[in-house]
Amino acid sequence: MPQFEVDGATLTYDDEGPHDDAGVPLVFVHGWTANRHRWDHQLTHFAQRRRVIRLDLRGHGESSGAGVRTVAALAEDVLALLDHLKVDRFVVVGHSMGGMIAQTIALSHPERVERMVLVNSIGRMAFSRGRGLLMAVSTLVPFKLFVATNIQRAFAPGYPREEIRAYVQASASLPQEVVMTLYGAMRAFDVLDRVGEIHTPTLLVHGYHDIQLPVSQMLRMAKDYPDAVIRILDAGHELPVEKPAELTEALDRFV
Secondary structure (H helix, E strand, C coil): CCEEEECCEEEEEEEECCCCCCCCCEEEECCCCCCHHHHHHHHHHHCCCCCEEEECCCCCCCCCCCCCCCHHHHHHHHHHHHHHCCCCCEEEEEECHHHHHHHHHHHHCHHHEEEEEEECCCCECCCCHHHHHHHHHHCCCCHHHHHHHHHHCCCCCCCCHHHHHHHHHHHHCCCHHHHHHHHHHHHHCECHHHHHHCCCCEEEEEECCCCCCCHHHHHHHHCCCCCEEEEEECCCCCHHHHCHHHHHHHHHHHC
16 A cells, blocks of 8 residues: 655555556546545456556545645646656546546646546536525535535435445545535636647546536536547446446446
């Protein structure tokens, strides 16, 4: 379980698979309140023949650290780790907030990103006035209730309740400062008007039943991508664990 120190944080990561000329490394970035184990299925599959890197973002999983208030700052953490590992060019796969991080990297360092995969992610969080008010009010409820409400609604109907409870418990165990600060960072994230600048071949994979970041918002972004492939799967917002095999197959075909 290697670790890397960066700007007051200790990042825990995995670096597996062949380190030779087997192909450009795959870099997996998880979403808000999650951890690197969201990618267990993909790591097992791809590390058999390619180098695979995944990390716990600061304040998440087994990584320490706080104080990051923007998606761009999280992107700098990811790039610092890749520099440490001497990885210059890579394929980045990001889920939800991780997809926001991936887009930030693709815009700031296009020469380093060979391909990009955005899983249940968007370029701007845009909601009706009523939904926006509801989101603002939700931050005023007790922390554990706020987390439970957000995590429970991330899964499509029919997903096992006991597994959802485990994800809720894991998310609620994170430092409140990290959870709430990055919730604000996601709401402030906005590259929608710049996605046309991203000429990196991109796969947009989304869950049809996603009510956290609705598929309509992804399609609003997708129309401006110069070179994008779209896949819609029968799942909610948590595609990596709801439909792991289907997601892996979509990634395999693309990369």
